[in-house]
Amino acid sequence: MKPRQVVPGRVYMVTRRCTRRHHLLAPDEFVVQTYEYTLAEAAQRFDISLFGWTTMSNHQHVLLRDNEGQLPRFTGHMHKMFSKVINPYRGWTENLWSTEQPNHVWLVDPEDMFDKLLYTLLNPVAADLVEEVAHWPGASSLAQNLYGRERIIERPYGYFRKNGPMPPTVTLRAERLPGYEHLSQEEWKEKVFDGVRKGEKQERTRRTREKRRVVGRKAVLRTNPTSRPKTEEPKNRLKPTVAAQNPERRVAALDILRGFLxxxxxxxxxxxxxxxxxxxxxxxxxxxxxxxxxxxxxxxxxxxxxxx
Structure with missing residues (x-):
């Protein structure tokens, strides 16, 4: 296992799969509440700025900034707390998350961050699960990205002690991506909205060309949590560590990581x-x-x- 350079201030896209691709994150109200609560609590605990997130049925994507160099502690704590609640809820006795390390991709420039934000939000549409991002029943930051509102998430019932160390409520917010502070809230909303709509249109065109149909929200909600995709998982998949559209910036970032190693x-x-x-x-x-x-x-x- 290669060491990772953990530097405060970097923006990452964090991805992690469930063990053996089981649909243990299949959405329902309790799973969404638990995910949002543990995400917000861990972000608050370790000074992490959240920019966007989506949970699919068997994996998650989170865009964040590691303000204090606490990313390993954040992911470890959040994933542990979530699995401690969901395992008994599912009646699952094995590990919930894959034993692979979470994939941390360093997003170098604001354009790369925005591109990955759209990728994260559009993931359910690109996977042919729903027609529009707003139809996805799992955890998604779309509404908060558009309107910039905070949400108060109550502590899930059934696992955490009433008077224990986990707070009764937490505040979940999606902050503006770095590099876009100059935009007004309405301009930022239009930029995100246009990007999502363009992506949805491209996916509809692709499905028409390939003669594919979406699974649909109701079918997603009926997903068996212990089931797995029927498709074969690609072998020897590349796991990028840097996302940069600018070739020179990408080379410079890779040189930094290579020099660190x-x-x-x-x-x-x-x-x-x-x-x-x-x-x-x-x-x-x-x-x-x-x-x-x-x-x-x-x-x-x-x-x-x-x-x-």
């Missing part, structure tokens, strides 16, 4: 051979938690830290 590998080699004062590169996560010396970003004149 090389520096980390060398530092770890020296550490194992007894040189405990070796400095690990910026973005080292686990070794920092274990007390190893790690590089920190320099302080700029503005008082903020500079991150690659």
């Amino acid at each position: 090389e520096a980390y590998t060398e530092a770890l080699r020296r550490f194992i051979h007894g040189k405990r004062n070796v400095e690990f590169p910026l973005g080292t996560y686990r070794m920092r938690l274990l007390g190893a010396r790690c590089a920190i970003a320099p302080i700029l004149e503005s008082g903020k830290r500079a991150f690659s």
Whole structure:
């Protein structure tokens, strides 16, 4: 398992599948409430900015900014809390999530972030499950992306203690993507709405060409949670770590990740051979938690830290 560079301030798309592609996230009111509650609680706990999310029946997509370099703790906590509630609800005794690491894709520029936001929102339409994003019964940030409203999510009944550490309510919000702060709320709404409508139209054209039909909302709600897709999962799938439409920016980002891996590998080699004062590169996560010396970003004149 390769180490990941965890740098505060980066924007990611996080994806994770259910074990063996089972439909354990098949939507109903309780599953949606539990997902939104655990997502919002974990984001609040670890200072994560949420930009968009969608749960399919057997996987999730979340767009976020890791403000304090806490992404591994965020995903670990959120996925643990969600599975602790849903496993007994489903009568499921095995692991809910795939044993693979969640896939974290670094989104380099605002255009890449917006492209992945549309991808996330349109996922149910692209999978031929519903005609429009608004028809999807699973968790989706579409309404919050369009209107910018906060939602209060109550703690799911049945698992968490009434007087336990998990709060009775949490606030779920979808923040504006970085790079689009100059737009008014109405302009941002129109940009998201136009992108979604264009994507829905493209998918309708594709289905007509391929003579395919959508499954439909009612059929989705009848999904057996222990079922699996009949299609064969692709083998040896590529797992990207960077999304950048600009070739130069993509190469630069990949160079940063490659340089981190090389520096980390060398530092770890020296550490194992007894040189405990070796400095690990910026973005080292686990070794920092274990007390190893790690590089920190320099302080700029503005008082903020500079991150690659």
